[in-house]
Amino acid sequence: xxxxxxxxxxxxQPGDDDAREEGSGGEIVRKETSATEIVRKETAGREAxxxxxxxxGRRAADAGRGGGGGGRSGPGSGSGxxxxxxxxxxxxxxxxxDGLIARRVSATAEGQARPVQETVVDSRPPVVAPLAYDGPLxxxxxxxxxxxxxxxxxxxxxxxAEAGQVLDEAAxxxxxxxxxxVVAIAGATGSGKSQLFxxxxxxxxxETGVRRxxxxxxxxxxxxxxxxxxxxxxxxxxxxxxxxxQSAEAEAQLRGLVLVDLPDHDSxxxxxxxxxxxxxxxxxxxxxVVDPEKYADAVLHERYLRPMAGHAExxxxxxxxxxxxxxxxxxxxxxxxxxxxxxxxxxxxxxGEPGATVLALSALTGDGIGELREVLGHFVAERGAAARRISxxxxxxxxxxxxxxxxxxxxxxxxxxxxxxxxxxxxxxGATAAGEAAERAWRRNANRACxxxxxxxxxxxxxxxxxxxxxxxxxxxxDEEATARQRVEQAVRTVxxxxxxxxxxxxxxxxxxxxxxxSQGLCxxxxxxxxxxxxxxxxxxxxxxxxxxxxxxxxxxxxQVVGGLWLLxxxxxxxxxxxxxxxxLMVIGIVGGPGVEWACRLAASGPARRYGAEAERRxxxxxxxxxxxxxxxxxxxxxxxxxxxxxxxxxxxxxxxxAG
Numbered sequence: 001x002x003x004x005x006x007x008x009x010x011x012x013q014p015g016d017d018d019a020r021e022e023g024s025g026g027e028i029v030r031k032e033t034s035a036t037e038i039v040r041k042e043t044a045g046r047e048a049x050x051x052x053x054x055x056x057g058r059r060a061a062d063a064g065r066g067g068g069g070g071g072r073s074g075p076g077s078g079s080g081x082x083x084x085x086x087x088x089x090x091x092x093x094x095x096x097x098d099g100l101i102a103r104r105v106s107a108t109a110e111g112q113a114r115p116v117q118e119t120v121v122d123s124r125p126p127v128v129a130p131l132a133y134d135g136p137l138x139x140x141x142x143x144x145x146x147x148x149x150x151x152x153x154x155x156x157x158x159x160x161a162e163a164g165q166v167l168d169e170a171a172x173x174x175x176x177x178x179x180x181x182v183v184a185i186a187g188a189t190g191s192g193k194s195q196l197f198x199x200x201x202x203x204x205x206x207e208t209g210v211r212r213x214x215x216x217x218x219x220x221x222x223x224x225x226x227x228x229x230x231x232x233x234x235x236x237x238x239x240x241x242x243x244x245x246q247s248a249e250a251e252a253q254l255r256g257l258v259l260v261d262l263p264d265h266d267s268x269x270x271x272x273x274x275x276x277x278x279x280x281x282x283x284x285x286x287x288x289v290v291d292p293e294k295y296a297d298a299v300l301h302e303r304y305l306r307p308m309a310g311h312a313e314x315x316x317x318x319x320x321x322x323x324x325x326x327x328x329x330x331x332x333x334x335x336x337x338x339x340x341x342x343x344x345x346x347x348x349x350x351x352g353e354p355g356a357t358v359l360a361l362s363a364l365t366g367d368g369i370g371e372l373r374e375v376l377g378h379f380v381a382e383r384g385a386a387a388r389r390i391s392x393x394x395x396x397x398x399x400x401x402x403x404x405x406x407x408x409x410x411x412x413x414x415x416x417x418x419x420x421x422x423x424x425x426x427x428x429x430g431a432t433a434a435g436e437a438a439e440r441a442w443r444r445n446a447n448r449a450c451x452x453x454x455x456x457x458x459x460x461x462x463x464x465x466x467x468x469x470x471x472x473x474x475x476x477x478x479d480e481e482a483t484a485r486q487r488v489e490q491a492v493r494t495v496x497x498x499x500x501x502x503x504x505x506x507x508x509x510x511x512x513x514x515x516x517x518x519s520q521g522l523c524x525x526x527x528x529x530x531x532x533x534x535x536x537x538x539x540x541x542x543x544x545x546x547x548x549x550x551x552x553x554x555x556x557x558x559x560q561v562v563g564g565l566w567l568l569x570x571x572x573x574x575x576x577x578x579x580x581x582x583x584x585l586m587v588i589g590i591v592g593g594p595g596v597e598w599a600c601r602l603a604a605s606g607p608a609r610r611y612g613a614e615a616e617r618r619x620x621x622x623x624x625x626x627x628x629x630x631x632x633x634x635x636x637x638x639x640x641x642x643x644x645x646x647x648x649x650x651x652x653x654x655x656x657x658x659a660g
């Protein structure tokens with residue numbers, strides 16, 4: 001079998017009839033004559049043979065067939081060995097869909113070349129099925145996309161940059177082939193990456209040597225067609241794309257594998273390290289190659305393995321150069337490597353559990369290569385590495401976003417906090433004092449209607465000395481107004497602190513800003529409410545029994561007047577003396593008037609309290625409504641947005657969120 005290394009991706013390059021193919025031994029496969037020309041000449045020879053008669057005609061026909069068989073002269077043209085070599089080479093090349101027209105000839109029993117039917121291979125890139133994510137992964141990606149959209153106005157772009165990059169890479173990978181798995185071989189200087197790369201490919205593709213660094217640019221090797229888009233995504237040019245050794249067994253075992261040899265991650269050249277970091281973020285899986293001397297390198301563990309501990313299911317760790325270790329030293333080094341990986345937080349895929357695969361081999365001697373090839377074959381055949389890589393990227397993004405979205409306790413405003421805020425605002429506008437003033441106004445009105453004329457006259461005199469303002473003031477002094485403003489500000493700060501308790505810092509800041517914006521102009525609005533809803537205008541309403549009380553009080557006054565006039569008439573001699581009746585009438589009027597007033601006070605206490613409570617309730621509701629519209633609703637809106645993004649965050653993290 002002839003090994004072929006192709007410097008271009010066959011899915012991208014058009015056909016070229018004169019293209020040459022290099023063998024594993026470096027020889028050039030000779031160009032074959034076009035099969036179309038062979039068939040044309042053979043047909044012409046047959047027609048000439050039918051026109052000829054006798055032996056000369058048959059010889060002419062044979063000559064025509066011989067000329068069409070290969071278009072060559074000399075001893076090699078009629079020998080069976082020459083034809084067989086060409087057939088093997090053509091078959092080896094034709095086994096790949098390389099966009100060229102396949103040229104094949106087969107040998108007859110007599111050793112002469114016999115033309116076969118022309119095989120034309122479509123030069124267009126093969127159609128490959130795009131990657132399909134399963135339902136849970138799609139749901140997580142949708143949740144992460146919704147999370148980023150809801151958080152753009154609350155968080156800075158740097159916080160959401162990684163999540164956005166994960167979404168972009170997931171979308172880009174989904175559009176590409178789902179039948180291929182891109183695996184990168186990474187490692188330190190001198191670890192034997194390129195040697196392992198060549199061993200898996202079965203042919204020397206990547207340069208090896210003592211010069212460091214040897215690999216200056218990433219090289220890709222694809223075991224099947226259709227991976228051009230994936231390799232383009234890695235930014236690997238066509239001159240650095242290769243084919244492995246052509247073998248039916250190797251092709252079947254590793255079909256769908258795209259292997260990438262990376263530069264050294266600890267290279268002195270900055271460009272090499274940039275290549276490594278860029279491609280490691282794009283491939284589906286990684287094979288880390290370590291050697292017995294540098295397997296515990298701090299740069300490898302701290303910069304790469306530990307941060308990518310969540311990608312254990314798409315990680316291979318290969319201990320190379322075990323042929324240099326005597327006796328059971330290889331097992332000891334392998335155990336110590338497993339210990340270091342466990343300290344890095346990388347789960348090891350042992351006993352059938354998901355995790356990183358750890359192997360020991362020697363790329364130089366070939367020991368363990370077969371086992372790695374078999375493991376890779378099963379890994380590629382599952383066609384799940386790309387989805388697992390994206391899922392691990394989502395996990396990593398969720399872990400980094402955890403401080404931004406995870407709260408320490410249940411966040412939000414309780415009913416007690418809302419009621420306390422309303423009470424503070426009511427106290428600031430003097431709702432209690434307004435209620436008491438309304439109650440006193442109701443009682444005063446009742447006294448004016450049901451009191452004795454002499455008491456009303458006295459109160460009228462006092463009102464003339466101290467004229468009333470006409471309204472019941474809620475806050476009489478400037479210092480009370482300043483105190484009320486301080487109470488409003490304190491109420492806003494308190495409710496903001498209660499709302500942000502347990503929230504992550506960015507969302508707590510957003511809630512505080514919403515509360516502060518709402519508090520602007522709140523004191524003025526409360527003042528207007530106090531004037532409009534807190535102070536009663538005009539006289540309070542009268543109950544139904546007030547006319548009877550007024551009539552009774554008038555009757556007592558009439559009795560006093562009648563008794564007094566009767567007594568006066570007896571004194572001046574207009575009437576016969578009879579002190580009992582007039583005195584009795586006067587006593588009834590004098591005692592009955594205050595009695596009626598006292599009874600009216602008792603009857604008015606209940607309605608007065610209700611009237612004051614109603615005035616206080618109106619002012620409290622007005623203050624609470626103003627505070628709710630200006631402060632509580634904006635704060636609740638921010639809390640609702642946080643609950644929405646937190647739910648999306650939990651979905652993106654893979655946590656099941658209950659419907660309730």
